Amino acid sequence: MTIYTMTIITKNEARHLLKQMMQIRQFEDAIMDLMARNIAEGGSHLYAGEEACAVGAMAAIRKDDYITSTHRGHGHAIAKGGSLPELMAEILGKETGVCKGKGGSLHLADVSKGNLGANGIVGGSIGIATGAGLSIQLRGADQIVLCFFGDGATNTGLFHESLNMAGKWKLPVVFICENNLYGMSVSVERACAVNDLTKKAAPYNMPAECCDGMDVLAVKDTVAKYAALARKGDGPAFIVCNTYRYYGHSRSDPRIYRTKEEEKSWRDRDCIMAFGRKMQEQTVLTEKEVADLEKEVTAELEAAVDFAIKSPDPKPEELYRDVYFEM
Amino acid sequence: MTIYTMTIITKNEARHLLKQMMQIRQFEDAIMDLMARNIAEGGSHLYAGEEACAVGAMAAIRKDDYITSTHRGHGHAIAKGGSLPELMAEILGKETGVCKGKGGSLHLADVSKGNLGANGIVGGSIGIATGAGLSIQLRGADQIVLCFFGDGATNTGLFHESLNMAGKWKLPVVFICENNLYGMSVSVERACAVNDLTKKAAPYNMPAECCDGMDVLAVKDTVAKYAALARKGDGPAFIVCNTYRYYGHSRSDPRIYRTKEEEKSWRDRDCIMAFGRKMQEQTVLTEKEVADLEKEVTAELEAAVDFAIKSPDPKPEELYRDVYFEM
Amino acid sequence: MREITYRQALNEALSEEMERDQSVFLMGEDVAVYGGAYGVTLNLMQKFGEKRVRDTAISEAAIIGAGLGAAITGMRPVVEIMYIDFMGICLEQIGNQVAKIRYMFGGKTRVPLVIRTEGGAGRTLGAHHSQSLESWFIHVPGLKVIMPATPADAKGLLKSSIREDNPILFIEHKMLYNVKGPVPEGEYLLPIGKADVKRPGKDATVIAYSRMLYSTLEAAKRLAEDGIEVEVIDPRTLLPLDMETIAESVRKTHRAIIVEEDTKTGGTGAEIGMQIMENCFDELDAPVLRIAGADIPMPKSAVLEKLAIPDADRIYREIKSLVM
Amino acid sequence: MREITYRQALNEALSEEMERDQSVFLMGEDVAVYGGAYGVTLNLMQKFGEKRVRDTAISEAAIIGAGLGAAITGMRPVVEIMYIDFMGICLEQIGNQVAKIRYMFGGKTRVPLVIRTEGGAGRTLGAHHSQSLESWFIHVPGLKVIMPATPADAKGLLKSSIREDNPILFIEHKMLYNVKGPVPEGEYLLPIGKADVKRPGKDATVIAYSRMLYSTLEAAKRLAEDGIEVEVIDPRTLLPLDMETIAESVRKTHRAIIVEEDTKTGGTGAEIGMQIMENCFDELDAPVLRIAGADIPMPKSAVLEKLAIPDADRIYREIKSLVM
Numbered sequence A, B: 001m002t003i004y005t006m007t008i009i010t011k012n013e014a015r016h017l018l019k020q021m022m023q024i025r026q027f028e029d030a031i032m033d034l035m036a037r038n039i040a041e042g043g044s045h046l047y048a049g050e051e052a053c054a055v056g057a058m059a060a061i062r063k064d065d066y067i068t069s070t071h072r073g074h075g076h077a078i079a080k081g082g083s084l085p086e087l088m089a090e091i092l093g094k095e096t097g098v099c100k101g102k103g104g105s106l107h108l109a110d111v112s113k114g115n116l117g118a119n120g121i122v123g124g125s126i127g128i129a130t131g132a133g134l135s136i137q138l139r140g141a142d143q144i145v146l147c148f149f150g151d152g153a154t155n156t157g158l159f160h161e162s163l164n165m166a167g168k169w170k171l172p173v174v175f176i177c178e179n180n181l182y183g184m185s186v187s188v189e190r191a192c193a194v195n196d197l198t199k200k201a202a203p204y205n206m207p208a209e210c211c212d213g214m215d216v217l218a219v220k221d222t223v224a225k226y227a228a229l230a231r232k233g234d235g236p237a238f239i240v241c242n243t244y245r246y247y248g249h250s251r252s253d254p255r256i257y258r259t260k261e262e263e264k265s266w267r268d269r270d271c272i273m274a275f276g277r278k279m280q281e282q283t284v285l286t287e288k289e290v291a292d293l294e295k296e297v298t299a300e301l302e303a304a305v306d307f308a309i310k311s312p313d314p315k316p317e318e319l320y321r322d323v324y325f326e327m
Numbered sequence C, D: 001m002r003e004i005t006y007r008q009a010l011n012e013a014l015s016e017e018m019e020r021d022q023s024v025f026l027m028g029e030d031v032a033v034y035g036g037a038y039g040v041t042l043n044l045m046q047k048f049g050e051k052r053v054r055d056t057a058i059s060e061a062a063i064i065g066a067g068l069g070a071a072i073t074g075m076r077p078v079v080e081i082m083y084i085d086f087m088g089i090c091l092e093q094i095g096n097q098v099a100k101i102r103y104m105f106g107g108k109t110r111v112p113l114v115i116r117t118e119g120g121a122g123r124t125l126g127a128h129h130s131q132s133l134e135s136w137f138i139h140v141p142g143l144k145v146i147m148p149a150t151p152a153d154a155k156g157l158l159k160s161s162i163r164e165d166n167p168i169l170f171i172e173h174k175m176l177y178n179v180k181g182p183v184p185e186g187e188y189l190l191p192i193g194k195a196d197v198k199r200p201g202k203d204a205t206v207i208a209y210s211r212m213l214y215s216t217l218e219a220a221k222r223l224a225e226d227g228i229e230v231e232v233i234d235p236r237t238l239l240p241l242d243m244e245t246i247a248e249s250v251r252k253t254h255r256a257i258i259v260e261e262d263t264k265t266g267g268t269g270a271e272i273g274m275q276i277m278e279n280c281f282d283e284l285d286a287p288v289l290r291i292a293g294a295d296i297p298m299p300k301s302a303v304l305e306k307l308a309i310p311d312a313d314r315i316y317r318e319i320k321s322l323v324m
């Protein structure tokens, strides 16, 4: 079990963090269920297990800050303030979805909430995040960007090109690598020349730090530290959150590349359980409060799923709409 | 002036190194002249100033080893045993050129001599070099690959993808960065988040070392060390040779991005002058021998230029030949 | 004849060629331990070892570059790019290096490299996992482009591709992997660059490849019930294109239709249609018809996705109104 | 009217738009200190400062990605890719991200991004610096593709592009930078998606763009001496294509020729020709003729390079034998 340092945390904040993590977990579990019932089609890369990363990171930034997300982006979208019904409807490709049913799981985005989008291309958002950072710098704004990506993405060329640009120009971007040990079936050990992913930032003149991605407060503190630096013009940083995805890479994944023991050892450190327990130990939340929260979230998710299922499909005339902006 | 450590070197080797450097210098000067006379058309990125890199590196490997080269590739081609007349004819796009006049300056290659080619794309050869290393490893051969590229190329995605692959698989590739301080007009300082380019290899689990790219023996010794490691299966290495190109990036370059003083300070350390002087100081070569060598090379170049100019253009029927291999 | 799936046919082709020739090896993302995102390379690592079946990092450009480097130094690599949608990452390496190196080097090298990938829509995966980008590649001289539709064609053409000394882009279709069909046992090779008449007919020539072949054959069956006999030709190789077989058919039927899944504008149908016009203008009773994908990024919605690409119904209707 | 070069026209367009709108900025390799490999951005850094005219590292994918990120967060970037030959490095970012983001996000964003590049042969630079790859991009829905030939079109279209809320690929030609032509002083905007009749005629319609416009106009002059009056149309925008203007002309002349510098197979001429067939089949007296580049990597040799792309001579001869 993770050893938490004592952190001063308000009831409200504890509730918020725990609730968001629960929302994400239940969101993903609901999708598993919808897939099993053949209601959700297509690919969905589930974030279950990694909730502390998105929730901790987002708790460290402002509403008007930007994020970019990944193919495993449901958690980021929820933590960045996305509406559960709209997100769920998007997963089902419905008209009421946050992208009108045109994006789907791989392209969840809501620019109005600062979420510049999930991406079907591994590493595909890292340049976009860098450009958002450049835009902030050019506009003289004091926003920042959190750029999420996986361990696998650190092997893409675009990752390196972008970090070099951000490092050189001191752009306000915090790069967050969610290291869940695998890129699909290929482990970090088999894909990367080094296992210590903080080394990936060595050529880019930015601080790099590892943190426990199963500990929402550890993530929050680490991100907060570098977000503050970025915000005051000190440039980017690279954070590696060690975490784990509970489900397979995608629905059809038999997970032959990892062991049941490994899976169990990570589930034993589950971020929601651990944080709930800790908040109770620290008497920030009561057992009942935690249980009530869970129920509250269950009700929210039921409503979201219901909304999504009942929502209509996009109308045929949507097919050609929004390919271009028309004056 | 560079301080040389005493190295035991035979007359033959000294002659060989000096001669190759002279060949390259005179080759490039001949092209400058041909361009001024509008006989050479198209782009030519001249290697003058950087001769010690190619010559030193090639002196450290075997004939059956491979190299990959760059847009600034005349020096590599000559040092890897290319024939001066064939190379000069190729620059002029003649039928007798090493690539039958179809490649030109940007694509000098001679697979039969282990030169897997110059490249019009910055960084474009780095994957090819990596694949040649993989091929060696798979075939169980004891060859190695030298992969040349510039400082600018270290900012390309392909550089990073390739080094990661080579580092992970311990491929027998020595990556040689010819750091001439600029990628076209953009200095390393303005392009790269770090100035110390050896840091670029930090994520790739390979040794990285800087050497004086104006000192042919320093280059040779450094390359020899890592070539030996690669050959015995210890994997790749990254070498940065600090050097300087005398001419502009290309013919039309007014060189406003650098100072006359900077140019002079490097010319004062000219690799040919310095090595010639040193060989005389160490009584390996006499003044007359050096002068004779120079004359010998001048005659060779005259013959090469003459051959190239007199060679016929490719015949029209060459246009469609060799797009595909036909059984 | 025994029936096996398209996936098995491909797997057999790889396995047989690896057995036959030690210089053949496989490399790509998740091709080894996982057996390929769509299972095409299942069990090959177990059979041939980790040296010859290699998982790579997510580095598409390096995969192609390294494949090329190995191909010109004695090996016969078969590399995989998981989705054709990712090709934009490595198109520089394919277009500038792989396809041009032989010509640029004055014919002094050969490039026995096969690049396998898959494309197409049908799984509601959205805009980054549903594209048909073959037309980018038919615009790359030096490359050959193959898109088999049937298990037998998949096997015969993949085996021939691996033995070919030119670089091949071999494009599979994600919706065909489970399709079964007859495939001869043992050694089975097909010529590259040869179209196949999949259904004879006299009233119109329909050119269809990859997944669209199936929708087209279904439409052809329904048209036959209406008394319209269309000849269905699968070019199988898109570059070089077997215009002889196509033109011969068009000269007989006087009508041509191209069915393609890719977005219409700038698509492969434009080239095929244009070549038909160039070769058979005086024989044409009607303009060549393109039945193609909508000019849009592929939407996630299953309903919209279905509308975005041709199906048997639409093919049937459009051909019928052309021929009647 | 005053005459300025194509290069100056582009430079003016950039300068004026940067003065007009603080959110416009430039970024690319060697665009600032050097002023651009072909001098298009000369003096703009001096005028607008290093913040708004930015030299980047050699990182084409990041240039596009960063341009996109800036475009959807309040800026109007104009980014440069030095040669169109390098596009294969960043085509994923252009094709998957830049062009699709608006649609994928349900219309919730706009992409005011201009990607400037240049292409074409003529300087004997060989296979990696001489390509014409526009047809890859007309196959990318969501993008607009512009290829101006004259200084006035260059200026008017670049200014409109910078003000447009859709992503634009703006392709210049390396052999046109020194070409002079009349350009109105001051504010001058041209509509995107509108073809221009560059020479009126009645005997055939010739569609030519970018550098080929000049060779075509030269051929047209010689044809006129032979009594053949061809109408020369420059589409200027290749995506979306102004088929109305072209079709109207073809309905009048009954003959169409496309002159294109790119390699023929899978080229832009295929799409234009196919659309002409679709729109004007019954009006055509002859098949649409493509006069195009050879299907080869561009050879270095000046002699071969000249043979590889159409010139006025060949255009003259081929049109003459079609029309006679």
Ligand SMILES: Cc1ncc(C[n+]2csc(CCOP(=O)(O)OP(=O)(O)O)c2C)c(N)n1
Residues within 6 Å of the ligand: A045, A071, A072, A120, A121, A122, A123, A149, A150, A151, A152, A153, A154, A180, A182, A183, A184, A249, C029, C058, C060, C082, C086, C089
């Ligand atoms: C450029 C690219 N290559 C390959 C893929 C296929 N793919 C999708 S997710 C994935 C693994 C990504 O690993 P990582 O970045 O660690 O993220 P994770 O899935 O572990 O969250 C792969 C290979 C892709 N979508 N994009």
Ligand SMILES: Cc1ncc(C[n+]2csc(CCOP(=O)(O)OP(=O)(O)O)c2C)c(N)n1
Residues within 6 Å of the ligand: B045, B071, B072, B120, B121, B122, B123, B149, B150, B151, B152, B153, B154, B180, B182, B183, B184, B249, D029, D058, D060, D082, D086, D089
């Ligand atoms: C991918 C790519 N981008 C840009 C260019 C244009 N270009 C040619 S050489 C060069 C500079 C290369 O710098 P460096 O790698 O340091 O090599 P050097 O010229 O200094 O030897 C540039 C930008 C190119 N050829 N390829």
Ligand SMILES: [Mg+2]
Residues within 6 Å of the ligand: A150, A151, A152, A178, A179, A180, A181, A182, A183, A184
């Ligand atoms: Mg991962």
Ligand SMILES: [Mg+2]
Residues within 6 Å of the ligand: B150, B151, B152, B178, B179, B180, B181, B182, B183, B184
């Ligand atoms: Mg340099």
